[in-house]
Amino acid sequence: MGESPDVTRSIVSGSRSLQGSYGKRGICTSVRNTLGVKKDLRSSPNAGDRGEVIVVGASAAGLYAASRLAQAGRKVRVLEAREELDPARRSLIVTHHFRHQVNGQAQGCIRNEIRRFELFTDGRSAEITLRKPDLIIERARLIPALARESEGAGATLSFATKFLGMAPNSGGVRLKIEKSGFCDELHAQQVIGADGATSRVARAAGWPPVETVPLVQALVRLPKDYRQDTTRVWFVPDDTPYFYWLIPESADRGALGIIGEGSGEQTKRRIELFLEKKGLTPLEWQGARIPVYRGWVPVRRRFGRGEVFLVGDAAAQVKVSTVGGIVTGFRGAQGVTDALLGNGAGGALRALRRELGTHWLIRRALHRFRQEHYSRLVDLLNAGARSSLSEINRDESARLLWNVCLRQPRLALLGLRGLLMGKQSVLGWLNF
Numbered sequence: 470m471g472e473s474p475d476v477t478r479s480i481v482s483g484s485r486s487l488q489g490s491y492g493k494r495g496i497c498t499s500v501r502n503t504l505g506v507k508k509d510l511r512s513s514p515n516a517g518d519r520g521e522v523i524v525v526g527a528s529a530a531g532l533y534a535a536s537r538l539a540q541a542g543r544k545v546r547v548l549e550a551r552e553e554l555d556p557a558r559r560s561l562i563v564t565h566h567f568r569h570q571v572n573g574q575a576q577g578c579i580r581n582e583i584r585r586f587e588l589f590t591d592g593r594s595a596e597i598t599l600r601k602p603d604l605i606i607e608r609a610r611l612i613p614a615l616a617r618e619s620e621g622a623g624a625t626l627s628f629a630t631k632f633l634g635m636a637p638n639s640g641g642v643r644l645k646i647e648k649s650g651f652c653d654e655l656h657a658q659q660v661i662g663a664d665g666a667t668s669r670v671a672r673a674a675g676w677p678p679v680e681t682v683p684l685v686q687a688l689v690r691l692p693k694d695y696r697q698d699t700t701r702v703w704f705v706p707d708d709t710p711y712f713y714w715l716i717p718e719s720a721d722r723g724a725l726g727i728i729g730e731g732s733g734e735q736t737k738r739r740i741e742l743f744l745e746k747k748g749l750t751p752l753e754w755q756g757a758r759i760p761v762y763r764g765w766v767p768v769r770r771r772f773g774r775g776e777v778f779l780v781g782d783a784a785a786q787v788k789v790s791t792v793g794g795i796v797t798g799f800r801g802a803q804g805v806t807d808a809l810l811g812n813g814a815g816g817a818l819r820a821l822r823r824e825l826g827t828h829w830l831i832r833r834a835l836h837r838f839r840q841e842h843y844s845r846l847v848d849l850l851n852a853g854a855r856s857s858l859s860e861i862n863r864d865e866s867a868r869l870l871w872n873v874c875l876r877q878p879r880l881a882l883l884g885l886r887g888l889l890m891g892k893q894s895v896l897g898w899l900n901f
C-alpha cells in the first residue's frame with residue numbers, strides 16, 4: 470500500500486490551521502482557550518454521554534480508539550505531541566487476529582505472511598507450521614491508515630500538541646497542553662491516555678508508573694537461503710531472558726530483534742554481537758522501551774467529575790511472553806470505547822485481562838530458564854504439542870497453554886519448575 474501524501478497532508482494541515490492562534494514558539498507562558506472546546510461540559514460523566522472525548526496520543530491504540538468512537542458518532546479530539554504524522558518505521562509481527570480488528574485500509578500495512586516458526590537453542594531446533602499465518606506489518610503504514618480512518622469518521626487530530634497535566638474542574642477535567650511553545654487549556658469529561666509506556670496522562674491521574682524493558686531491532690538483508698514465510702527464534706538465556714527473533718518483511722529484508730533487560734545501550738551491544746555471529750549487517754535500527762505487564766492495570770479512574778481511561782502501552786497492555794502490544798492494545802481500546810459508548814465493556818476487558826494474565830504466567834515460567842531448560846523445552850515439543858502450536862495462536866493463550874500441556878504433560882512440569890525457580894530466587898532475595 471502506498472501512503473497517500475494527500476491525506477497525510479490534510480491531517481497535518483488540520484493541525485497547522487490551529488497554529489495561527491498560538492503566536493510565537495518557544496515559551497509556554499500564556500494560557501488561552503483557542504481550540505474551541507467547550508469550557509464546561511456539565512452533564513454527568515456516564516457511558517453514552519455525548520460530550521467530546523479527548524484522546525492523548527495519535528499512535529496505534531489512540532487512533533484505534535478515536536476511530537471507533539467517531540464512527541459511533543462521538544465527538545473526538547486527538548492530541549499528539551509530534552509535529553506531524555511521521556511515525557518511526559517498525560516491522561512488527563502480529564497474529565492473524567489483526568485481520569479481524571482492522572478494516573481494508575489499515576490492512577494495507579501488511580507486508581508479509583509467516584507460515585512457519587523455527588526455534589533454535591544450543592544446536593537444537595524445532596519447526597512449527599502455522600495453520601493461519603502470522604502477519605508482518607509496517608507501523609509507518611498502519612498509523613497513517615488509522616489516522617485517515619479516524620479523520621474520515623469525524624475525529625479532529627491536533628499535532629504539535631503536548632499534554633502537560635490535568636486538574637479536576639466543575640464539569641470534568643481541565644487539561645493543560647502546550648501548542649507550539651504556548652500553554653493552553655482544554656476541557657472534557659472523558660480523557661483517554663494513549664500516550665505510551667511513560668504515559669503522562671497516567672501519572673497525572675494517579676496511576677503508578679509501569680516497568681519497561683528495551684526492545685531493539687535491526688533491519689538486515691536476509692541470508693540467501695532464507696525463506697520469506699519463516700520466522701526464526703533463538704533462545705540464548707546468557708544474553709536475554711527473552712529471545713532473539715528474525716522476521717522477514719520481504720524476500721530479501723527482515724528485522725532481527727532482541728528484548729533486553731537493563732539499559733538500551735547494553736541491549737544494543739548484545740544484538741550487535743549476535744548480528745556479527747550470524748554474519749548479518751544492520752541496515753537500520755529501530756527501538757524503544759516497552760512496558761512489562763506485571764498484573765492488570767485498571768483502565769478507568771474517576772477524576773473529579775470526569776473520567777480518565779488508559780489504552781495500549783499506557784496501560785501495559787502488552788503480551789509479556791513475546792512483548793507484542795498491537796493486537797492487545799487494540800483489544801484494550803475496544804474495551805474502553807465499548808464502555809464509553811455504553812456497549813458493555815466488561816466482556817472485552819475481562820477477556821483481555823485473562824489473556825495478559827496467561828502471558829504473565831508463561832513469562833514467569835520461562836524467565837529464569839537456563840540453557841538446559843530451553844534444550845529440554847525444544848526436545849519436548851512432540852507432534853501433539855507442535856500441532857497445538859500450529860492450530861492455536863498466541864492471542865488465545867489460555868486455550869493454547871491448556872492444549873499444549875494436555876498433549877505434552879512434561880512441558881507443564883518444566884513450566885512448573887520454571888515458576889518454582891522464580892519463587893526460590895524471590896525467597897532468597899527476602900533472606901528466607
Ligand SMILES: Cc1cc2nc3c(=O)[nH]c(=O)nc-3n(C[C@H](O)[C@H](O)[C@H](O)COP(=O)(O)OP(=O)(O)OC[C@H]3O[C@@H](n4cnc5c(N)ncnc54)[C@H](O)[C@@H]3O)c2cc1C
Pocket residue numbers: 525526527528529530531548549550551559560561562563630631632633663664665666669684685686755756757758759780781782783787792793794795796798
Ligand atoms: C522496535 C519495536 C518492535 C516491536 N515489535 C512488535 C511486534 O512485533 N508485535 C507487536 O505486537 N508489538 C511490537 N512492539 C510493541 C508495539 O509497537 C507497541 O506495543 C505499540 O506500538 C504501542 O502503541 P501505543 O499506541 O499504545 O503507544 P505508542 O506507539 O508509544 O504511542 C504513544 C503516542 O503518544 C504520543 N505522546 C506521548 N506523550 C504525549 C504527550 N504528553 N502529549 C501528546 N502526545 C503524546 C507519542 O508521540 C505517540 O505518538 C514493538 C515495539 C518496538 C519499539
